[in-house]
Amino acid sequence: xxxxxxxxxxxxxxxxxxxxxxxxxxxxxxxxxxxxxxxxxxxxxxxxxxxxxxxxxxxxxxxxxxxxxxxxxxxxxxxxxxxxxxxxxxxxxxxxxxxxxxxxxxxxxxxxxxxxxxxxxxxxxxxxxxxxxxxxxxxxxxxxxxxxxxxxxxxxxxxxxxxxxxxxxxxxxxxxxxxxxxxxxxxxxxxxxxxxxxxxxxxxxxxxxxxxxxxxxxxxxxxx
Amino acid sequence: xxxxxxxxxxxxxxxxxxxxxxxxxxxxxxxxxxxxxxxxxxxxxxxxxxxxxxxxxxxxxxxxxxxxxxxxxxxxxxxxxxxxxxxxxxxxxxxxxxxxxxxxxxxxxxxxxxxxxxxxxxxxxxxxxxxxxxxxxxxxxxxxxxxxxxxxxxxxxxxxxxxxxxxxxxxxxxxxxxxxxxxxxxxxxxxxxxxxxxxxxxxxxxxxxxxxxxxxxxxxxxxx
DNA sequence: ACCTGAACACCGTTCAAGT
DNA sequence: ACCTGAACACCGTTCAAGT
Numbered sequence: 001x002x003x004x005x006x007x008x009x010x011x012x013x014x015x016x017x018x019x020x021x022x023x024x025x026x027x028x029x030x031x032x033x034x035x036x037x038x039x040x041x042x043x044x045x046x047x048x049x050x051x052x053x054x055x056x057x058x059x060x061x062x063x064x065x066x067x068x069x070x071x072x073x074x075x076x077x078x079x080x081x082x083x084x085x086x087x088x089x090x091x092x093x094x095x096x097x098x099x100x101x102x103x104x105x106x107x108x109x110x111x112x113x114x115x116x117x118x119x120x121x122x123x124x125x126x127x128x129x130x131x132x133x134x135x136x137x138x139x140x141x142x143x144x145x146x147x148x149x150x151x152x153x154x155x156x157x158x159x160x161x162x163x164x165x166x167x168x169x170x171x172x173x174x175x176x177x178x179x180x181x182x183x184x185x186x187x188x189x190x191x192x193x194x195x196x197x198x199x200x201x202x203x204x205x206x207x208x209x210x211x212x213x214x215x216x217x218x219x220x221x222x223x224x
Numbered sequence: 225x226x227x228x229x230x231x232x233x234x235x236x237x238x239x240x241x242x243x244x245x246x247x248x249x250x251x252x253x254x255x256x257x258x259x260x261x262x263x264x265x266x267x268x269x270x271x272x273x274x275x276x277x278x279x280x281x282x283x284x285x286x287x288x289x290x291x292x293x294x295x296x297x298x299x300x301x302x303x304x305x306x307x308x309x310x311x312x313x314x315x316x317x318x319x320x321x322x323x324x325x326x327x328x329x330x331x332x333x334x335x336x337x338x339x340x341x342x343x344x345x346x347x348x349x350x351x352x353x354x355x356x357x358x359x360x361x362x363x364x365x366x367x368x369x370x371x372x373x374x375x376x377x378x379x380x381x382x383x384x385x386x387x388x389x390x391x392x393x394x395x396x397x398x399x400x401x402x403x404x405x406x407x408x409x410x411x412x413x414x415x416x417x418x419x420x421x422x423x424x425x426x427x428x429x430x431x432x433x434x435x436x437x438x439x440x441x442x443x444x445x446x447x448x
Numbered sequence: 449a450c451c452t453g454a455a456c457a458c459c460g461t462t463c464a465a466g467t
Numbered sequence: 468a469c470c471t472g473a474a475c476a477c478c479g480t481t482c483a484a485g486t
Contacts, residue, residue, distance in 0.1 A: 211365040
């Protein structure tokens, strides 16, 4: 009679959307996209797979919530910025770093681009464009270009993680890619691919990501 | 005894990778990504699901082959171009149109960016950059920016097709998206999103895609 | 050498039965 | 109101058995 609202279960806490999402993020971080199943999630939460549906509509909603949680930290952190171009760089780098830390986020962002996470990025970028002095009717195109670029990088990051699930040695991976390119594609038919393959080994993803952002920003400064 | 190598089966042609890939493309075009199953494919080819594995290693290889077939038409077509900037625009528009005609191609490209299809686009773009006079060490970054942008657009196109599988009325879809944005996100927190939502209805995807390409090209011309 | 199709090992999701 | 866990309707893939 005294226990009207038992906030904690017998063992550990009661099931809740927060706990489920947190467990999902941990599972995804540990084992990648394919590791997340309702059965292993239920097991980790010591319950049955059906119980999860009391707090989450389906797997898509769960993935959406997990992605939003990771990205929310990025956009809220980098609000203050003196120069608008620098602010855009900071936001985009934040997204890049989040995706590199959680490659499944990249896959989810490119699968469902218009979920809250991406809209927040779109909003933050758009505001800075106004500050940059980009004409209003060009702002949409400029923000879209930035977002599309980030989505492309996000997808590639996820693909890389899928290709080598547990690996950490990035340069070894790039060497494998370069070797595949030079082996499978003829130098006569693919001269540019061969030229780039040589540069691939000593190659910094993060720096190249920023170079792309700067290229788009340089193009945007043309619009003023 | 006379029939040493029966090239044709009793009904229709014998099973072959070509026939399987063609049937896969048709199935994907008709029903989208989820419509392709080995069971429906086998049914369409009047055989059992196991037979397909005699010609194709697995579903990933099949999707890869289907994508390559669609994209091959694009890059081989637009080789001749007078001005390199115009040539890049033509290649990228070709990819855009192919993705719009077959949205599942967009999904596959962003899932496996470094398959033959994307490498061909990368190669074509890279060659034109040389012609544009972009310094060699900057060519990799410039080509990557273009390819990442296209991949982002590809993923979004696929996501749109997933959201409304059979629909053709594009502007009706955009109005739904705009309505969702303005309803679910507060104007005070998302001013830019609200501003853009108003422009969304009378909005041309293809034109915006080109605007993004032009933005990147403008940035690239800075590098010379 | 290729095809057949039942069977295996999984999924996400549902739902009667419990508490 | 929430949890339990067997069951359903699917997947991709395998493999003994046929031809």
